[in-house]
Amino acid sequence: MSKLKQFQIQSARPLPIIVLADTSASMSTDGKIEALNKALKEMINTFASESRLRAELQVSVITFGGVASVHLPLIAAHQIESFEPLPATGGTPMGSAFQLAAGMIEDQELIPSRAYKPVVVLVSDGHPTDDTKPSFEALMNGERSSKATRFAMGIGSDAELSLLGDFANDLEAPVFKAENARDIHRFFKAVTMSVTTRSRSTTPNQSTPLELPSVSDSESNDEFEELDF
């Protein structure tokens, strides 16, 4: 019988995935929020069903529509029983969402130092309606948050692409521009692949670049409307 087992932590190392989702009123048009909800649900379901992992995939969703709030607190994907669809309303307080994300990553009670470095995904279709500068810098330069892998997607032609570009730190996958609902799905499929590839590898702390599936690979043709944003 093992004498050392009693000293060993009986939970897997976490790999946190934090989604910052724009849920402002403009997301309610052209099926954007519906596409986002569907893509998020699929990502969570894939994470929950993944085996052969070297980490416990944990997901949190922070929304910013009217106010910024934690829609889904950080939790193991396989423990998420249902995902409440995100409503779309109000302005775009992206700065407050950055603040929530930075606080989450710096919190060592929530994300212990044995965790693999987090992945932060920013999705937005518009311009921030609050001051993003201080919280953006806190997220970019925080002792722990600066180490996160960051992916970004701008939805439609009104997205603040320069800010999203500054946010993303994957050199091989700069900010992704979604022109229709299918692109939202492709982006989250790529994020899902990147995370699961990482978590299966012998080096789960190394970022895996986003590889966007081709349009034909991403979904059957009747799954999403072709309407451009």
Added chain:
Amino acid sequence: MRFAATGSSVVGPAHQQDNRPNQDAVLVQGMRKGWCVAVCDGLGSRQLSHKGSQLAANLIRSTIRCLGADDFSAKAISLRLQKDWLDALNQCPSPYETTSLWASVDDYGQVKGGQVGDGLLLVRSAGRFVVVTPEHSGFGNQTQTLSQAKLSDWSFVETTLSQVGDGVLLMTDGISDDLIPEQLEPFFDAVYRQLKRTNKRRCKAWLNQELAEWSTPLHGDDKSIAGIFRTE
């Protein structure tokens, strides 16, 4: 005054799955006047890190022999190790990156040790247990390496094993990241007690089995541990 040393290293499930070599190296070496031990963890992302970690472990032995632990500080030995390792790789260390934890104990119980990178260096001296490794605030598997380390990245220890049960214990992060922080001293004790009631060979076999049966869910890393204890 009597000292005993032990050590073990096992390939982690992730490397077994990918048919890759153990990237850790462990050293347990008797010296003319005591013991030296080391554990080095080659970076998983580097192709030849298993060779880099083995080289570092071997150089610790030769560095201590060459300099003499009696006359040189833990800092001097660590910096000489770093220089010798870089020289041996012609100053091209990138594919060989590794962490390094080492300790030596002479026949008077004088301990010297150093650490750069992930893992844990534990010491009990005069019955007082100390975690030499500073707390790290980042994330798992993000480590400083032997080639990149500045002086400020090193941790050093110099003390005396003055009581029975004192000792020094080193381990790579494949072990240390999965230990309950409040249980480090009982863990240290468990290894000491096993070594005291068996011998180096049997203790190594016991450690091999314990590490092979590691119970943390989804663990994947290689695991290495080495220690020197005062047993009488």
